[in-house]
Amino acid sequence: MAEKHPDELELLSYVEEELPADARRDVVEHLVACRACAESVRRLEAGRDALRASPLLDLPEERRRETIAGLPERRDPWRPFRPVRRAILVAAPVAAAAAFVGVFVFAATQLGGGGDDEADSGAPAEAVQEAGGGADAERDQQAGTSPLEATGAPVLVRSVRGPAAEIVALLEEEGIEAVVEDGAVYVAGDPEPVRAALAGRPAGPLDVYVR
Amino acid sequence: MDPDELLVRRAQRGERFAFEKLVERHEQRLYTLAARVLGSRDDAADAVQDALVRAWLALPKFRGDARFSTWLYRITVNAAHDARAKRREPPVEEPPDPVDPRDRFAERELSGELQRALNALDESYRVAVVLYDVLGCSYAEIAELTEVPEGTVKSRIFRGRSELAERLGTPVESTESNP
Numbered sequence: 001m002a003e004k005h006p007d008e009l010e011l012l013s014y015v016e017e018e019l020p021a022d023a024r025r026d027v028v029e030h031l032v033a034c035r036a037c038a039e040s041v042r043r044l045e046a047g048r049d050a051l052r053a054s055p056l057l058d059l060p061e062e063r064r065r066e067t068i069a070g071l072p073e074r075r076d077p078w079r080p081f082r083p084v085r086r087a088i089l090v091a092a093p094v095a096a097a098a099a100f101v102g103v104f105v106f107a108a109t110q111l112g113g114g115g116d117d118e119a120d121s122g123a124p125a126e127a128v129q130e131a132g133g134g135a136d137a138e139r140d141q142q143a144g145t146s147p148l149e150a151t152g153a154p155v156l157v158r159s160v161r162g163p164a165a166e167i168v169a170l171l172e173e174e175g176i177e178a179v180v181e182d183g184a185v186y187v188a189g190d191p192e193p194v195r196a197a198l199a200g201r202p203a204g205p206l207d208v209y210v211r
Numbered sequence: 212m213d214p215d216e217l218l219v220r221r222a223q224r225g226e227r228f229a230f231e232k233l234v235e236r237h238e239q240r241l242y243t244l245a246a247r248v249l250g251s252r253d254d255a256a257d258a259v260q261d262a263l264v265r266a267w268l269a270l271p272k273f274r275g276d277a278r279f280s281t282w283l284y285r286i287t288v289n290a291a292h293d294a295r296a297k298r299r300e301p302p303v304e305e306p307p308d309p310v311d312p313r314d315r316f317a318e319r320e321l322s323g324e325l326q327r328a329l330n331a332l333d334e335s336y337r338v339a340v341v342l343y344d345v346l347g348c349s350y351a352e353i354a355e356l357t358e359v360p361e362g363t364v365k366s367r368i369f370r371g372r373s374e375l376a377e378r379l380g381t382p383v384e385s386t387e388s389n390p
Contacts, residue, residue, distance in 0.1 A: 012365050047340070051345050054320070054345055064234065071230070173225070
């Protein structure tokens with residue numbers, strides 16, 4: 001028998017077949033000669049076999065339903081600040097453009113004496129337009145929707161990735177009633193909460209209208 | 212990549228049906244974990260309900276450093292531990308004859324010899340062997356979710372399995388009064 005007993009981690013590694021070949025050979029040699037260690041290994045295997053033969057158990061159906069139905073409202077801590085954040089997002093490019101215009105006009109008046117105002121005026125206007133054009137699609141659509149709202153026609157809020165049933169469920173979670181008609185989702189009322197509820201959805205082919 | 216990642220991200224944004232899908236995926240393992248640790252069907256269901264509510268509320272803070280399943284197991288182990296601490300009496304007899312056949316099956320399992328032997332183990336050994344042998348977690352996962360070194364996890368598995376085998380090999384009367 002080998003002089004030193006393997007420790008418990010070595011015996012576990014032996015049972016789990018995690019030992020490198022030469023270490024395993026040493027343990028086997030020891031086990032052949034040492035009844036106490038062989039008995040430890042037998043217990044480890046018996047305990048493992050009893051546990052691994054035990055089945056997975058099912059959570060009672062009504063408990064699952066209760067849990068899902070009873071999930072508390074989880075408020076987005078940033079929600080109250082979203083309008084502010086959106087305002088900053090909108091204002092930042094405009095402010096940047098305004099600063100650019102200011103610097104440009106200042107430089108022009110300092111260098112050129114201001115005699116060529118009409119020729120210069122095109123560039124800042126373009127800069128403002130370009131800065132505005134870099135903002136998100138939500139605002140573009142919002143800007144484009146007001147004439148339609150005036151006519152009473154459905155207003156496209158966003159085009160998102162479906163499926164429609166999921167979008168309806170998502171809107172209903174936010175207390176917004178929605179229906180599916182002709183492959184699009186329709187909501188009654190204010191577009192702003194709808195836009196907020198869909199803010200996290202990627203763009204896609206499913207149109208969501210307010211009417 | 213964590214197979215739950217996409218659903219987790221959606222559930223983090225507040226999509227309840229994404230969370231429900233995650234629950235569907237993991238509930239059986241969470242319930243088995245709680246039931247084997249607590250030895251009681253009702254207490255286990257309470258602990259899982261508690262764990263799922265905790266998970267839902269804490270989800271925005273989940274950063275994906277661990278697998279989502281590991282994170283859920285950790286919450287469930289904690290919920291089971293709290294349930295056990297609150298319980299003043301040893302595991303009570305379950306109400307007889309549940310209607311659902313799956314509940315009857317669970318009840319039979321939890322009143323069987325293996326569960327009586329498990330109930331007699333130290334809680335840390337019980338958690339380690341259930342996670343390793345019943346749920347198939349790795350040493351590293353168990354170390355992470357129980358916040359002990361891997362060597363300690365291995366030692367707990369060694370001792371848990373050994374004691375379990377001894378108890379299963381001897382008359383079980385002596386373990387019945389020991390929660």
